[in-house]
Amino acid sequence: MTEDTGSGAPGRDGPAASLEEQLRRLETRQRRQRRLLDAVVAMSADMDMRSVLHQIVLAGIDLVDARHGSLGVVGEGGNVVDVITVGTKEWAPGQPPGHPATRSVLGVPLTVRGTVYGNLCLSGKNDGTPFNDDDQTLLAALASAASVSIENTRLYERLKYTTEQFQRSLLPALPDIAPIEVRARYQPASELPNLGGDWYDVQILPDGVACVVVGDVTGHDPGVAPVMGQFRNMLRALAHDRGGPPGMIVSKLDDVVATLIDPPAATLVLGRLEERSAGEYTFHWTNAGHPPPLLVTVDGAVCYLAPPRHGIPVGVDTRLPRPDHEYPLPPGSTLLLFTDGLVERRGQDIDEGLRALAAQAGSLATAPLDVWCDEVIANHGQVFDDDVAVLVVRFPRRPAL
Secondary structure, three states: OOOOOOOOHHHHHHHHHHHHHHHHHHHHHHHHHHHHHHHHHHHHHOOOHHHHHHHHHHHHHHHHOEEEEEEEEEOOOOOEEEEEEEEOOOOOOOOOOOOHHHOOEEEEEEEEOOEEEEEEEEEEEOOOOOOOHHHHHHHHHHHHHHHHHHHHHHHHHHHHHHHHHHHHHOOOOOOOOOOOEEEEEEEOOOOOOOOOOEEEEEEEOOOOOEEEEEEEEOOOOOOHHHHHHHHHHHHHHHHHHHOOOHHHHHHHHHHHHHOOOOOOOEEEEEEEEEEEEOOEEEEEEEEEOOOOOEEEOOOOOEEEOOOOOOEOOEOOOOOOOOOOEEEEEOOOOEEEEEOHHHOOOOOOOHHHHHHHHHHHHHHOOOOOHHHHHHHHHHOOOOOOOOOEEEEEEEOOOOOOO
8 A cells, every 4th residue: 555645735736836926926017017107107297307317217226126227318429428327336338248247237228209318227136136028028118108208308398498598588688887786687487387477677767867677477377478578668668758756657557557458467666776976876766566675785784675655566556656765875785676586485484585585695795796696596496486587786885085
C-alpha cells in the first residue's frame, strides 16, 4: 500500500497561486494607472514650463519605481538645450556597452506636433529588476499625455506674452520734466486673463506744469485694456484743453463717461506738480477712490496723502463733488503713486499691505528711482493677483549754499 505523501496538494495550490498572481498583477496595473492619471492631472494644472517638465520627470520615476530620471530638452538645431534631472545619477554618457549601470535604462521621446521636444530617460529600478514591457507601455502613455501638457503650456506662455505686449503698447513713454525725476513700471497679473486696466501717465500742460496720473479701470476681461486706453486719452485731452484744478478735470471726465453706453468705473489719482518758488514744489491732486499716494522724505519719514475727504470712482455718480488737495513737497522727497495690485494679496488685509509698502519705501528714501521701481515690484513676490502700475516722482534737493 502506497502512503499518501500529499502529492495532490500542489495540484490544488497551483491554480490558486496562479489566480492570486493574476490578481496581484491586475491590482498593480490598476494602481499604476491611477498614478498615471494623477500625474496627468498634476501636469495639466501647471502652466509654468519648467515646472511642467519637472513634473514629467517626477511622474516617470514614480510610475516605474526608478531611482533617477532626466529630461533633455531639444532645441531647434537638434541639440540638447536644457536638462531636468531628479534622483541619484546611476549612469553617464560614454560608459562602455554592458556596463552594470546601463543594464536597466528606459527612454521615450516627447513629441509635440510631430517634432521631438525632448527625451525622457529613467534608470535603475529600486528593486533591482530590469524594466519590462509594462514599464515601457506606461512610460509611453505618460509621454503622450506629457506632450499635450507641453503644447498647452507653450500656447499659454505665447498668449501671456502677447497680451502683456499689447498692454504695454498702450502705456506712454515718459517725458523729461527735469529737474523733477520720474520713473514708472507696469507688471501684469500672473494668471490669464492678465489684460488689466492699470495705467500711468505724465504730461506737460500748456501752463508748463507737469501732470501725473495713475489709474485702474475695473475688470480683467479682454475688453478692459482698450477701455483703459480710452480713459487715458480722454483724461489727457481734458487736462490739456480744459486746464483748471485736478478735481475739475476729473469731473469733466465723469461727464464724458456718463454719456457712454454701459459706462465702466475707474479709480485714479490725478495731480499737478506745481512749483511755488525756486526749487520748492506743491502737489495739487484729487483722488477718485484710489489708494493714496505715498510721500517719503529724504531722511526716510513716510506718510500717505490721505485727507478725510476724497472722491468716489469715476463713472459712478456725476453729482458728487471732486475734492482738491494740496501738500508741500520737501526738497529731495519722493512721491509714489501706485495701483491696488501692489498692496493687495489674497487672504491679506489691504492695510497690512499699505504698512509693508510704507516700511519698504522708507528704506529706499535716497535710492535711485529705477531701484525704487524694481524693489517695490520685487518685494511683492513672484505671483501677482492683479496687474500693477507704479509711478515714482522725485523732487530736487535744496541747492547747497
